[in-house]
Amino acid sequence: MNYENLDLFGAPFDLVETYVYYQGPLTFALRSRDIPDLYYFVNTVDEDEDQGTRSTLAVGVSGERFRAVRGGLVPFREVFTEANWNRLSLITWRWSDDHGSMRAEISSMRGSDLPERWLPTERALLDLPTDTVERYEADYLVALSAAQRRTIFAIEVESAGDHTTQFPAKQAGELQVALHKEIEALARKHSATAQVLQDMQPAVIGLKAASFVLIFAIDSRDRMLEPTEITFQVFDDLNGMLRAAAEPDKSELISRLQGGGSRVRNRFVDLLKPLTEVGSGVTLWTAKALSQAVEATTVTAQQVREAARAIAQVKPQEDTIEVRRGALVGLNTRTNRFEITDLATADRFAGYMTEGAAADANGLKVGDESFVTATILSVTQFTGDESDRMQYRLERIAPFVAASPV
Template sequence: MFELPNGTILGVLDLQMTLEYFDFPRIFTCKNSTNQAYLVLSTFDDEDSCGWLYLPISPKRLNATLCGAVTLRDAFREPEGGYLFTVETFVGRAPVVTHVFPEQLSDSDLPSVGYTLNVAVSGDESDGVLTPKTVAKVYRRETFDYRIFPDEHTRHEVSARKLGTILSTTQELIDALGQTRLGTPTVRGPLPPELLQKTSVTVSHSFRGSFGVQFRASQPNDLFDHSLISDVLAEFSYLLQAADSEDLLSNKLHALKGRVASKYRRLLKQLFDINSGLSFDWGAVASDRGGEFSLSREQVRRAYMIVDRIDIAMADEIEVRGQLVGFNSRTKRYEIRATEGPTNYAGKVADDAKISVEHPAIGDFYIARLRMLVETQSSSGDELIRWVLVGLNEA
């Protein structure tokens, strides 16, 4: 079983990037609590033990090695500090760490002459920020960049409250798509913890050039480069490709079912509120997936209006007989008191609502057709129910 040799002179180690993988990481980087980075190479393994070379390395030297400017063999043959470590890890026993000089290394333990890595580093080298495609290959985790205000490259700030809602709504949309991919879409109630674990994403960092953040899947893909979240991001990309086409959006959302339409509508609403478009750069582990997708602010506005109508059209409908206690044709708001029970229904009037009465009168009795929109938080199951008026007839 692969484990880092913590509790040694190397320090408390944390795995950073997996550069080559076969059964377990063969070439990878790690870092200790004092920020010392190591480039690590597997030299042998059997049922009971594994051998490794741990090379202390600076950020600049590491970046030069990752992008192929320094061969992997030269990196280990010419360590910056003049030394490196051999490490042996065992099943059920403490690891053994030995301080060695490069001339003590056997050629059989080193990569072939001229062997280089090819990991493209983007942005400031000192920051070490990698493109989504590179991160996905290195960490074997689905990765995507999210850019808000993609057309405003000098904007580096956004409301904390709005950003928080956009990030949480994105996670909830991913959760909803994950439930649909498993074939069990529901409109109401909390989602199973095992599903939420598979669809969980983390924010690794933010970056400049419009306002952006990078998401990474919490779990790596399997040995066949597959994961549930990879399928989810494919569905997400299809929604973005549908852009503001009513036919494409309608077909897609009706096929996805469940709570996807309400979650996507909410995401578009948050972007619409801050007058922003969206850029989505997906780096996939599998070579046949991934890509760049975007919506302009005008496409966001139109898509929101379309998805809002679709969400209403897909909702469950009830018929209520009651007294009209509020109606505003300008703001498109209504309130009706049901004749049976103390329930009051209030909310917005749908744009395409069928109102058979020319001038609805406050105090008169009507038969209202209402559609129930449910917004559910994925983890807690907390629900917000909205009733949309889609029809009003004389009682």
């Protein structure tokens, strides 16, 4: 059976892929060689061995419709039931008189005239991974960066279980906000000036598809040229953190985050959160201004989960501080708050008290002349706290007793 040269609009054809095969293709797709956006779904529906015939249905569809059906957005049954007269053909194959080959008899049909036994079931889906919008090409970033003389970058993500080009809007929004704030946090690390921060604002400039790709540019509105001395450092840091996240040993990632400060750490956690929620990996594509090159850093979905778990497992840094002689300048036993000034160093410590320390502090006088000794625990959270300040917890307190003169 020669499907390549069937007398259908768009012939000749190439076999694109086969979905059901038994002693030859039974359900498959054809594509026109002369009209690249024209496809046919072909489904074998009947065979009569006594008559020596085989009946197949062929329905012509556009490229967009083909990808929608292939990706599972449209039930396979609807391809045939919704077909117009000039799109649906019944192909009846009969043995030639010499039984050496089969010839095709083609007639047009309406989808509404098809017998039920020739139709796929209502729940039948192809549901195959399919690019349903324009494919992303990395060279596009290089060309765009060169033309606009600024840094262009993209994040490529995927939604686990989705076989078409889509990504949940909620997580896409969270991802854009987190990426914006991470770039801002890294820019602060290298330059604290308000002007540089204003010139480092990411702007969404496009959407492409390999899986799902958001394209951004650095928008330096108040400058003729982008502050590349900061931009390059920011993206070196960001790519470095992502490369470290992809490593089996997450110690380098933790080290990089520790050196970046609380804002960098927290924004990186925010970046991972929407990815873990939808089971996605991420690729950061970067075409730095005037570089004529693109860099790609990929973290798989499994590596994203492992990185998020490793960060969550980092314990707060705790240090014990012994105050040998201090002044209890603040005390609230109702809220368990305290404030002590170490008279030897002039350091001020304020925070919460343990139940035991609160009991010890009950009844103590407050003021610059209320001298105490205390044990204070300093706690620095790895993530969550934006201030980079230590938190203090009073473990023990007692009135100061001067040493007896010898």
